[in-house]
Amino acid sequence: MEKSNRPVxxxxxxxxxPIGGIISIVHxxxxxxxxxxxxxxxxxxxxxxxxxxxxxxTVEVLGSAWVKLAAVILMALFVQHLVSGIRHLLLDLxxxxxxxxxxxxAWSVAIISFSVMLLFAWVMVR
Numbered sequence: 254m255e256k257s258n259r260p261v262x263x264x265x266x267x268x269x270x271p272i273g274g275i276i277s278i279v280h281x282x283x284x285x286x287x288x289x290x291x292x293x294x295x296x297x298x299x300x301x302x303x304x305x306x307x308x309x310x311t312v313e314v315l316g317s318a319w320v321k322l323a324a325v326i327l328m329a330l331f332v333q334h335l336v337s338g339i340r341h342l343l344l345d346l347x348x349x350x351x352x353x354x355x356x357x358x359a360w361s362v363a364i365i366s367f368s369v370m371l372l373f374a375w376v377m378v379r
Contacts, residue, residue, distance in 0.1 A: 280338065
């Protein structure tokens with residue numbers, strides 16, 4: 254039997270992914286987190302619509318600093334997933350599939366997502 258030069262195990266934490274790979278993984282993670290958080294958001298929406306007392310309770314809960322922080326994080330997840338999804342759709346249509354445009358679009362996703370998150374956080378603090 255011949256000895257193979259292939260590695261036995263692949264050191265996943267030593268691999269340097271390109272920005273496109275990182276954005277792709279983050280897109281998947283944000284999608285999962287949005288699905289997990291959807292029941293919570295649906296509950297509070299339903300609570301706010303059921304009665305004036307439910308609306309007042311929702312406003313009180315959503316006014317706390319921790320919930321505002323959670324709202325900023327939720328918005329960041331949503332914006333990143335949306336912008337990254339648009340990027341993936343364009344790549345599926347073979348728009349910007351070459352190495353340089355793909356890298357630029359991945360960095361654009363990161364910059365746009367972070368900028369919108371900062372803008373939303375600023376609005377929430379005001």
